Amino acid sequence: MNSKEVMLLLDGNSLMYRAFYALPLLTNNEGVHTNAIYGFTNMLLKMKEELNPQYVVCTFDRSGPTFRHNEYQDYKAGRKKMPPELAEQFPIAKDLLKKLAIDIYEIDGFEADDLIGTISKVAEENGIEVYIVTGDRDALQLASDKTRVVITKKGITEKEIYDRTRMIEEMGVTPTQFIDVKGLMGDPSDNIPGVPGIGEKTAYKLIKEYGSIENLLNNVENISGKKVKENLMEHREDAIFSKKLATIIREVPIDVDLEAIKSKENFDRDGVRRLFIDLQFKSLLDKIPSEGNVDEIEEEEIKASYENVESLNKLKELFDEIKEEVFLTFKLQSENVFSKSLIEKIFLNYNEKNYVIFLKEILEESKEETLSTLKILFENEDLRKICHDIKIPYSILYKMGIDFKNLVFDTKIAAYLVDPSRKDYELDTLIREYLKILIKIDENQHVNEISLLKNLYKELNSQIKNYDMEALYYKVELPLGKVLASMEVEGFKVDEETLNHIGEKFVSEIEKMQKEIYSLAEEEFNINSPKQLGKILFEKLDLPVIKKTKTGYSTNAEVLEELEDKHPIISKITYYRQLTKLHSTYVEGLKNVIDEDGKIHSSFNQTVTTTGRLSSTEPNLQNIPIKYEMGREIRKVFIPNNEDSVILSGDYSQIELRVLAHIANDPNMIEAFINNTDIHTKTASEVFKVPLEEVTSTMRSNAKAVNFGIVYGIGDFSLSKDLHISKKEAKEYIDTYFERYPNVKQYMDDTIEKAKKDMYVTTILNRRRYIPEILNSKKMVSALGERLAMNSPIQGSAADIIKMAMVKVYEELKQRNLKSTLILQVHDELILNVYKEELEEVRELVKTSMENVLTLNVPLEVDINEGENWYEAK
Numbered sequence: 001m002n003s004k005e006v007m008l009l010l011d012g013n014s015l016m017y018r019a020f021y022a023l024p025l026l027t028n029n030e031g032v033h034t035n036a037i038y039g040f041t042n043m044l045l046k047m048k049e050e051l052n053p054q055y056v057v058c059t060f061d062r063s064g065p066t067f068r069h070n071e072y073q074d075y076k077a078g079r080k081k082m083p084p085e086l087a088e089q090f091p092i093a094k095d096l097l098k099k100l101a102i103d104i105y106e107i108d109g110f111e112a113d114d115l116i117g118t119i120s121k122v123a124e125e126n127g128i129e130v131y132i133v134t135g136d137r138d139a140l141q142l143a144s145d146k147t148r149v150v151i152t153k154k155g156i157t158e159k160e161i162y163d164r165t166r167m168i169e170e171m172g173v174t175p176t177q178f179i180d181v182k183g184l185m186g187d188p189s190d191n192i193p194g195v196p197g198i199g200e201k202t203a204y205k206l207i208k209e210y211g212s213i214e215n216l217l218n219n220v221e222n223i224s225g226k227k228v229k230e231n232l233m234e235h236r237e238d239a240i241f242s243k244k245l246a247t248i249i250r251e252v253p254i255d256v257d258l259e260a261i262k263s264k265e266n267f268d269r270d271g272v273r274r275l276f277i278d279l280q281f282k283s284l285l286d287k288i289p290s291e292g293n294v295d296e297i298e299e300e301e302i303k304a305s306y307e308n309v310e311s312l313n314k315l316k317e318l319f320d321e322i323k324e325e326v327f328l329t330f331k332l333q334s335e336n337v338f339s340k341s342l343i344e345k346i347f348l349n350y351n352e353k354n355y356v357i358f359l360k361e362i363l364e365e366s367k368e369e370t371l372s373t374l375k376i377l378f379e380n381e382d383l384r385k386i387c388h389d390i391k392i393p394y395s396i397l398y399k400m401g402i403d404f405k406n407l408v409f410d411t412k413i414a415a416y417l418v419d420p421s422r423k424d425y426e427l428d429t430l431i432r433e434y435l436k437i438l439i440k441i442d443e444n445q446h447v448n449e450i451s452l453l454k455n456l457y458k459e460l461n462s463q464i465k466n467y468d469m470e471a472l473y474y475k476v477e478l479p480l481g482k483v484l485a486s487m488e489v490e491g492f493k494v495d496e497e498t499l500n501h502i503g504e505k506f507v508s509e510i511e512k513m514q515k516e517i518y519s520l521a522e523e524e525f526n527i528n529s530p531k532q533l534g535k536i537l538f539e540k541l542d543l544p545v546i547k548k549t550k551t552g553y554s555t556n557a558e559v560l561e562e563l564e565d566k567h568p569i570i571s572k573i574t575y576y577r578q579l580t581k582l583h584s585t586y587v588e589g590l591k592n593v594i595d596e597d598g599k600i601h602s603s604f605n606q607t608v609t610t611t612g613r614l615s616s617t618e619p620n621l622q623n624i625p626i627k628y629e630m631g632r633e634i635r636k637v638f639i640p641n642n643e644d645s646v647i648l649s650g651d652y653s654q655i656e657l658r659v660l661a662h663i664a665n666d667p668n669m670i671e672a673f674i675n676n677t678d679i680h681t682k683t684a685s686e687v688f689k690v691p692l693e694e695v696t697s698t699m700r701s702n703a704k705a706v707n708f709g710i711v712y713g714i715g716d717f718s719l720s721k722d723l724h725i726s727k728k729e730a731k732e733y734i735d736t737y738f739e740r741y742p743n744v745k746q747y748m749d750d751t752i753e754k755a756k757k758d759m760y761v762t763t764i765l766n767r768r769r770y771i772p773e774i775l776n777s778k779k780m781v782s783a784l785g786e787r788l789a790m791n792s793p794i795q796g797s798a799a800d801i802i803k804m805a806m807v808k809v810y811e812e813l814k815q816r817n818l819k820s821t822l823i824l825q826v827h828d829e830l831i832l833n834v835y836k837e838e839l840e841e842v843r844e845l846v847k848t849s850m851e852n853v854l855t856l857n858v859p860l861e862v863d864i865n866e867g868e869n870w871y872e873a874k
Contacts, residue, residue, distance in 0.1 A: 025772035183243030338601035491599030713787030
């Protein structure tokens with residue numbers, strides 16, 4: 001900035017409103033809404049950083065009437081009441097400003113604009129440059145050579161800055177004349193009447209010509225437009241009065257002591273940081289560096305003493321002492337392949353004492369004795385164990401021949417259930433947010449964390465009880481960790497010879513597709529280059545342009561889908577893209593992660609999706625595209641452990657539709673499933689109003705699209721695109737569907753209403769999914785929220801059921817002492833490596849376990865298949 005003093009003047013109400021509607025609804029762990037505060041704070045800190053002001057002031061409206069209301073009863077009449085989700089954020093925003101030592105001005109009888117006008121005038125008179133930050137264009141009348149008005153645009157990310165010169169250049173009027181423009185055209189948002197028939201364009205034209213409303217009215221006879229002239233003559237008093245209402249008062253009776261409001265360097269940094277922690281504003285913490293107080297106070301509180309355990313003898317002594325309950329975390333060495341992953345250190349808290357166990361070094365002293373010692377602790381069924389993120393340590397210990405027993409709590413999984421939408425479940429983050437303590441990232445981080453794990457456990461355990469998630473947590477998610485660990489250890493064997501052969505087929509097919517695309521384009525080009533592809537499609541082949549980006553034509557999947565019936569080259573390009581992706585991800589990609597035992601040990605993630613479904617990485621075996629035969633071919637490379645085994649698949653039949661029938665309690669749908677009637681044929685019969693025996697394959701296919709579309713909240717526009725029918729016809733399908741299944745419609749309506757009230761929906765087992773999108777002011781976003789509200793209880797309940805089935809199948813296999821193992825879960829399907837001698841027993845075990853894991857109003861059905869590889873089993 002220049003050497004002049006600068007004042008930053010904030011329109012608190014305007015900025016809070018702007019932030020509230022620009023950002024999705026956010027809440028902290030205590031359910032307090034925070035999106036307006038977050039956006040407002042971001043704007044404030046950004047402007048402070050850009051301007052480096054010597055003065056920062058924020059003004060707010062008071063709730064009572066102003067002098068304008070007293071003069072004009074209908075002033076601002078008809079405005080919607082402030083949403084309660086926004087209203088609750090104002091006191092917190094003001095508390096934050098006080099902690100930042102920013103002066104707040106608000107006074108009965110006047111608006112924030114009037115206070116801004118008065119304060120900016122005083123600042124100008126004292127030679128101070130003023131920047132007024134607001135979302136309200138009314139403030140443009142305050143622009144001058146010394147005062148700039150910063151209008152926030154596009155939510156909170158963009159802004160326009162106006163001074164007197166820019167206003168004259170762009171609008172053709174001075175800031176003062178801007179008031180006259182407002183007086184003529186009125187302002188519906190404030191219910192200022194203006195002059196009927198005079199809109200923005202005419203108002204600007206008249207003021208540019210006559211300079212002011214008063215001069216215009218004095219020369220009304222010279223106006224050429226008959227209607228405009230008549231309206232001005234008839235409503236001259238309205239014009240004068242509207243100008244008065246629109247004029248910001250600059251003489252409000254307040255004391256503006258510039259010395260007193262000068263920015264204070266010694267604001268309450270600790271208080272601000274603590275408030276950010278409360279509000280879960282992790283990204284803003286770095287913008288308020290501590291002066292030492294917060295971190296010093298809190299480090300002192302948690303400056304955990306500890307004892308190093310670096311020898312086998314000390315380990316034995318420690319483990320002999322431990323009784324009843326122990327708290328554990330682990331430091332891992334993770335590698336690209338599972339066989340090389342190991343535990344470096346164990347951090348242990350027992351009886352309020354902390355220990356660091358140097359496991360890697362102790363194993364080098366005597367591997368056999370160390371393993372025996374570890375079993376004393378980890379296999380002790382009477383010793384309660386509370387951990388954070390146990391799954392990978394589970395699998396590494398399992399690989400070492402140690403069966404970890406009596407895990408009573410995992411804080412990471414609990415935090416995921418309490419809030420499945422957060423990005424970060426790291427221990428230091430959870431301690432900061434739940435215990436309000438900052439953990440410094442240094443050599444003592446893990447010790448300080450383990451010293452607080454007991455407190456975090458108590459807090460999260462309480463949350464699980466409050467949310468009525470005990471059954472979901474203790475019967476499903478907690479035992480599932482051990483199941484996933486065993487699957488990771490077991491792995492899925494790969495036939496490398498078949499993989500290489502399939503790789504050759506892919507290369508051949510990709511080359512064939514390239515030639516066909518070049519032939520249709522009548523030239524060679526880089527198909528992988530969006531720029532070159534765009535030129536071929538939209539310039540050479542003259543296909544309709546669907547979407548443009550900053551760099552040229554868009555050729556993404558949605559665009560190609562729109563163009564599918566416009567030219568034969570489109571389907572070839574789509575297929576080519578699938579082939580190249582499959583080849584790089586699942587042919588070349590798989591080669592890189594085959595472990596020394598000839599298996600792929602995928603990592604299964606329990607705390608990633610908001611729906612409760614599992615995901616897998618390194619590699620993602622759940623997402624192999626099977627639309628094309630070449631995609632399905634990849635499953636041929638996954639084979640049993642040996643010649644004595646087969647691959648067995650247990651696949652739930654139409655689980656989401658069965659869950660929908662149960663949740664909606666729709667008698668027609670329930671009847672179809674109970675009578676084992678094909679649900680898609682039944683729906684086709686209902687929608688197309690024909691007997692079951694007259695349903696054609698096309699009717700059934702269309703009904704299937706409707707059935708699954710309804711589950712995902714599909715509308716007539718999307719259904720018409722999917723089925724290539726008119727929007728009107730698609731609407732008729734949906735309307736008829738709801739007539740035949742009225743409880744489904746009722747369920748959807750009720751669920752949307754409940755989500756709007758609670759901001760979340762729940763599954764059969766009470767799993768929560770938060771849906772802030774549903775109250776978003778943007779229709780497209782709120783419509784997404786409604787679809788999520790309808791679908792999440794169905795998809796989430798299906799996820800709960802498959803997880804329960806995994807736990808049940810795993811426990812049954814263990815209990816019966818069978819060699820067969822669970823090795824993969826993909827959507828609604830379980831994959832097992834089954835020994836041939838156990839095949840009949842395991843078939844029955846899997847089918848019975850999966851079908852009886854939860855009692856619904858409709859039967860759960862499971863299809864069992866087996867084969868010499870995953871392709872055959874599926």
